[in-house]
Amino acid sequence: MHIFLRVxxxxxxxxxxxxxLDIDYENITRILSGEELLGSQASTISSFxxxxxxxxxxxxxxxxxxxxxxxxLKRVLNPLHxxxxxxxxxxxxxxxxxxxxxxxxxxEAPEQAECRARSVIFKTEFxxxxxxxxxxxEGHVFENDVVEVECQRSNxxxxxxxxxxxxxxxxxxxxxxxxxxxxxxxxxxxNKVDDRSPSVYIIVVDSIGASHGRxxxxxxxxxxxxxxxxxxxxxxxxxxxNSRPNGIAFLFGKSITNIKRDIFGLPPLPADWNLKEFCKxxxxxxxxxxxxxxxxxxxxxxxxxxxxxxxxxxxxxGFKKEPTTHYMRPFQLRLNKDHPKVxxxxxxxxxxxxxxxxxxxxxEKFMRAYPNTPKIAMTWASNLGHDSANLPFHADKEYRKxxxxxxxxxxxxxxxxxxxxxxxFGKLRWTDAGKRDINNPMMIVxxxxxxxxxTTLMANLNKNAQELLTMFDLHATLLDxxxxxxxxxxxxxxxxxxxxxxxxxxxLRPLPSTPRxxxxxxxxxxxxxxxxxxxxxxITSELSSSVGESIALDVNERLAEWNVTEICAxxxxxxxxxxxxxxxxxxxxxATVKLRPGGGSFQTFVRRDEFNASSFSVVVPDxxxxxxxxxxxxxTQKNEIRPLCFCKGRLAALKxx
Numbered sequence: 001m002h003i004f005l006r007v008x009x010x011x012x013x014x015x016x017x018x019x020x021l022d023i024d025y026e027n028i029t030r031i032l033s034g035e036e037l038l039g040s041q042a043s044t045i046s047s048f049x050x051x052x053x054x055x056x057x058x059x060x061x062x063x064x065x066x067x068x069x070x071x072x073l074k075r076v077l078n079p080l081h082x083x084x085x086x087x088x089x090x091x092x093x094x095x096x097x098x099x100x101x102x103x104x105x106x107x108e109a110p111e112q113a114e115c116r117a118r119s120v121i122f123k124t125e126f127x128x129x130x131x132x133x134x135x136x137x138e139g140h141v142f143e144n145d146v147v148e149v150e151c152q153r154s155n156x157x158x159x160x161x162x163x164x165x166x167x168x169x170x171x172x173x174x175x176x177x178x179x180x181x182x183x184x185x186x187x188x189x190x191n192k193v194d195d196r197s198p199s200v201y202i203i204v205v206d207s208i209g210a211s212h213g214r215x216x217x218x219x220x221x222x223x224x225x226x227x228x229x230x231x232x233x234x235x236x237x238x239x240x241x242n243s244r245p246n247g248i249a250f251l252f253g254k255s256i257t258n259i260k261r262d263i264f265g266l267p268p269l270p271a272d273w274n275l276k277e278f279c280k281x282x283x284x285x286x287x288x289x290x291x292x293x294x295x296x297x298x299x300x301x302x303x304x305x306x307x308x309x310x311x312x313x314x315x316x317x318g319f320k321k322e323p324t325t326h327y328m329r330p331f332q333l334r335l336n337k338d339h340p341k342v343x344x345x346x347x348x349x350x351x352x353x354x355x356x357x358x359x360x361x362x363x364e365k366f367m368r369a370y371p372n373t374p375k376i377a378m379t380w381a382s383n384l385g386h387d388s389a390n391l392p393f394h395a396d397k398e399y400r401k402x403x404x405x406x407x408x409x410x411x412x413x414x415x416x417x418x419x420x421x422x423x424x425f426g427k428l429r430w431t432d433a434g435k436r437d438i439n440n441p442m443m444i445v446x447x448x449x450x451x452x453x454x455t456t457l458m459a460n461l462n463k464n465a466q467e468l469l470t471m472f473d474l475h476a477t478l479l480d481x482x483x484x485x486x487x488x489x490x491x492x493x494x495x496x497x498x499x500x501x502x503x504x505x506x507x508l509r510p511l512p513s514t515p516r517x518x519x520x521x522x523x524x525x526x527x528x529x530x531x532x533x534x535x536x537x538x539i540t541s542e543l544s545s546s547v548g549e550s551i552a553l554d555v556n557e558r559l560a561e562w563n564v565t566e567i568c569a570x571x572x573x574x575x576x577x578x579x580x581x582x583x584x585x586x587x588x589x590x591a592t593v594k595l596r597p598g599g600g601s602f603q604t605f606v607r608r609d610e611f612n613a614s615s616f617s618v619v620v621p622d623x624x625x626x627x628x629x630x631x632x633x634x635x636t637q638k639n640e641i642r643p644l645c646f647c648k649g650r651l652a653a654l655k656x657x
Contacts, residue, residue: 057584058264061468061517061530063235066211066433066440076427077215081390084352091351095149097163101141103149113151113158120146120162120330125309125318128330143167145362146331148343160343164331164362166301166369197485198448199413200293200478201363202378203399205356206243207385208392209422209437210234213444216385216392220399220417221444227403228411228446229458233465233507236443237529238421239472239522241624243382244639246420246441247310248278249471251289251378253479253502257524260621263588263605264519272503275640279316283323289475290324293376293482301366301375303328305355306382307336310420315637328362356381356395360402367409374485385419389428410446414481416474417444425628439527443474447508457493457508464507468516468530470523472504480506526604526620534580534590547616548573548593550606554618555595555644567635568645571595586610588619592626597654598646601626 067073094109095117103117119131119142134140136149145167151159205213210232214221224230239249245256256278259269285291290300302324304310309329311318322329335347336355347353359379366377385392399417403410422437423429429438451457480497496510503522505511514520518528537543552573559568578592587608594601604623609615625643635647 058519066436068214072431078390079393082394087352093161102139103136113153115151117149119144120334122322122330125312128333157342166365197374199374200376202416204380206382207423208419208442210440210442211433212437213442217396219396223400229452230444230446231461231465233443236469237523238439243310243420246471250474252287253475259524262619263525282317282320284320289478299370299375300324301326301377303359303362304380307332355383367406412448415446476502476504477506524621533583537579537581544576546614547591548576550616551593555623562641564636569648
């Protein structure tokens with residue numbers, strides 16, 4: 001008993017003395033608990049705990065709005081770029097698809113041509129099926145969305161064209177032998193929606209960052225803000241490198257990235273879905289947000305202009321069945337995967353056709369269908385902004401006109417005009433604005449006119465527009481809209497909604513009172529928008545070697561984790577091109593390095609080892625590829641690892657160069 005009391009007294013004196021001397025109490029308690037006595041293994045395990053004891057700079061989040069135009073941006077961008085300037089605007093298709101589902105031929109079609117039409121039907125995400133051919137003169141009614149027309153002369157195909165429509169699934173079929181089609185009333189839904197249930201339209205333009213959206217779409221954004229009261233959610237933070245992790249975050253509410261948080265002094269945040277779950281398992285029945293709306297009585301539509309798709313590229317299953325009431329995929333498969341020459345020539349950019357315009361046209365037809373029924377639609381335009389900073393400029397007037405033509409419908413709907421991340425390649429990516437934009441996708445939101453008088457909702461939306469947000473918050477917002485659509489509380493936005501199974505919060509409501517920074521939100525640290533001060537370091541040969549080796553080691557470990565070392569070359573450091581010290585953090589640096597073979601440029605955060613000044617380690621989940629890798633990684637179908645892979649099959653070509 002006396003021994004026990006002596007131990008208590010000694011511990012009290014020691015700890016009191018340490019506190020008086022301002023020595024780290026948490027560190028001492030770990031030592032006393034034996035954690036620091038477990039040898040090198042304990043040192044590795046607790047590294048993330050030690051990290052956070054000093055780096056309190058991450059507890060706060062300083063957010064800045066990127067300038068729309070700077071002298072640097074004026075040097076690298078061309079707002080007058082218009083690839084359609086010289087296209088053939090006199091082109092007129094020979095055929096058209098009427099409102100009654102029948103194909104008819106224009107006077108431009110030569111009389112000698114024999115023309116026929118057939119359905120193009122969804123089979124799988126990667127394959128379409130065809131219906132039987134019908135002579136156009138028969139007046140067949142096509143009860144599907146995509147129809148192909150072909151004309152022959154002397155047994156040679158001289159004309160092909162694809163048409164799209166919204167064939168209302170609930171209306172009665174009619175006889176093809178003639179007569180007017182019976183436009184049946186829409187069937188009663190099991191989950192009846194309220195008369196005021198608003199429609200929702202989500203328009204995604206791939207690779208458009210927040211400030212770049214203001215540059216390339218000034219007319220469109222001005223129209224949305226002036227006519228629809230739209231709000232610019234200034235600080236939307238991407239949660240993954242490319243389209244898939246961000247798309248899955250806002251459309252399913254799931255994370256597919258393991259978030260390593262050593263830099264914050266926190267344990268890892270595991271992903272919700274692994275590769276098998278998000279890629280090698282069909283997504284049907286997994287909580288797709290458009291399906292959640294469908295359960296509540298909404299009619300749904302989705303269209304992507306890229307036939308390989310955000311959920312499919314390069315070899316993921318996607319959906320087994322059509323995920324929405326109307327799905328445009330057969331159109332893109334026929335036009336862009338099959339791309340028969342005559343069809344491709346007729347519907348090419350030389351005749352003023354662009355992929356995003358097909359999406360807009362399909363959505364417009366959807367807007368006008370199903371009257372008095374709430375609808376949700378999403379279009380995802382990949383081709384417009386993915387590879388070029390200048391290409392989207394010419395599309396500004398087209399998107400503005402889309403909103404103008406459909407003003408009544410959109411003015412009474414929720415509208416989200418957004419990017420999924422910023423432009424990842426090209427000159428813009430290296431500007432100060434581009435470096436922030438890559439992690440800060442455009443996010444413009446408007447609410448139905450009758451809700452704009454709700455002062456609580458609008459106050460919440462405008463306040464939250466200044467906060468750090470994630471794609472998970474957009475998912476929670478969409479879920480909030482779907483659940484409120486037929487609720488008596490649909491006009492009450494005063495309460496914060498906290499759901500343990502959600503990673504985000506609805507920005508139509510007050511956000512939770514907890515601090516919003518990249519330590520508290522599910523944001524991989526390397527994409528964090530919170531500004532930290534950095535100072536450029538002089539690069540010595542020793543630094544170049546040690547930092548480069550640490551990054552190459554991390555990349556090679558990633559390649560091994562993905563089981564691609566048989567086909568992807570082992571990378572080595574070539575040159576440390578930039579090193580910036582994070583001010584206020586302990587030996588933390590942002591490093592940019594070139595690795596060989598391939599000469600790729602990579603960026604990440606590294607920390608100097610506290611016991612070995614010549615040793616560094618990567619402290620964030622990913623090493624980010626900064627430049628285009630083109631076909632360097634064509635040997636692997638694993639999209640998540642492709643930026644880090646240089647195929648061994650290309651080594652011989654390098655040696656011969």
